[in-house]
Amino acid sequence: MNSRRNFLQKLVASAIAFPLIPADAYTLNEKKEDPAWDGPPLRVAIMGLGSYGTRVAEAMRDCKRARLTGVISGTPAKITNWQSKYNIPAANCYNYENFDRIKDNHDIDAVYVITPNALHHDQVIRVAKAGKHVICEKPMAVNAKEGQEMVDACKKANVKLLVGYRMHFEPKTLEIIRMRKEGELGKIGFFQGLSGFTIGDPTQWRLNKALSGGGAMMDIGIYSINGARYMVGEEPVWVTAQETKTNPEKFKPGVDETIQFQLGFPSGAVASCLSTYSMNNLDRFFLDGEKGWAELWPATGYGPIKGRTNKGELTQPHMTHQTVQMDEMAAIIQEGKQPVVPVDGDEAVRDLKIIDAIYEAVRTGKKVELK
Incomplete structure (x- = not known):
């Protein structure tokens, strides 16, 4: 929890931008895909590398349709650790000041926002403006007004907005x-x-x-x-x-x-x-x-x-909830699958x-x- 507080302090104080370095020295995880799914995986960046973000990342190791390909954090040490642990290319690593650059990154299809509730509104809207699909932890916002603004922003940007209702x-x-x-x-x-x-x-x-x-x-x-x-x-x-x-x-x-x-x-x-x-x-x-x-x-x-x-x-x-959730959300984003209970x-x-x-x-x- 201390690390989360440190990140929040850095966020408020505008942390020094984490440098982007060439990715040619890094490779993504080679992962065998589900024989029943012959399409490309949903490539996901996780925003917020705390305890739940880690749980999602670990669960995604077993996903058949979704793959972790990027990270967004206010703590450079966490980024370095995740690069090593999950084989994340340095070019797919961002902080809270520069993550709008994901707009030009074709190795990221969606961003999973796992930060404190009050930060969701602005972060989700920024991700949408960057043209990426959004998965946001619940509660999606701190009130219905902010939530509706997030929905409207994603519709305007023609990206999907899903919520972590595992x-x-x-x-x-x-x-x-x-x-x-x-x-x-x-x-x-x-x-x-x-x-x-x-x-x-x-x-x-x-x-x-x-x-x-x-x-x-x-x-x-x-x-x-x-x-x-x-x-x-x-x-x-x-x-x-x-x-x-x-x-x-x-x-x-x-x-x-x-x-x-x-x-x-x-x-x-x-x-x-x-x-x-x-x-x-x-x-x-x-x-x-x-x-x-x-x-x-x-x-x-x-x-x-x-x-x-x-x-x-x-x-x-x-079944591990987060593994199932991410595979199902990949199907929703990629194929328009309709879940029994909505997660939008x-x-x-x-x-x-x-x-x-x-x-x-x-x-x-x-x-x-x-x-």
Whole structure:
């Protein structure tokens, strides 16, 4: 986390440009492609070389349709390390001041933005203006207004904007969605989503409103928001919410510690959810219908996900989420494949509108209607 803070400090202070040196001394990983896919891989640069960026890079070693070909970071030492570890050509390495130059780099098709939430807006728009497709971590922005601006910028630039909703490709999750769609659970009446953990280092960017846009809701809470939507299969029409703060020293104004929130859907179904940074063992989805029920616990962790329904245990095999996500996103970008649950910018804006409404409900103590 210290390295992330150092990077942020350098970003604010405008770090010295990382020099670009000829790439003729470097070669990309030679990788055997999936026999079922005879096209070129999606060539991806990762922006933000922190812990999750590293997780994605490691997962991409097993991708069949996507390949890591570039990096963008504010820390030269990280770039040097990744060059060696992943055989990244020096010509494909950029910092936060010069990454607009990717416009002229034909070895990069897309950029995966994995930086603090508040930086996504400007970085995504810059990538779009450079003519590259964008994958952005969630939440896509700190509010719906910024999110819509990102969607509009990508549409204007004629590039795709996808968001890192890895659970949309998770087999047990998709099985429950299938059961609900085919009527096996009957009319849905209730969803419960619990998302939380006890956060550590109080100086990290996730507890800095200027960088995170909030607190637990802008990190772990979005899983229950998004999960409620794809599990119930409807868009909510109202929100109520209540905030609890037990440690105001750690959780400053504007940084939520715990929020309980409720969603109402057009069919009459309701959702009761909790987002927190102060309790462990909270990663559970429960869906109840007239004919049956389904549960995931853990529901959104890196896996393996465990699930059961009124018909018994779910046995779909575990696959590394980020590997599946990147291969599926390559298919979306290259072939226009349509996922069961959308992962585009419009999907992310829907979540952001709900987050905006939750914060308004906390502030006013009133039910907030959603349009």
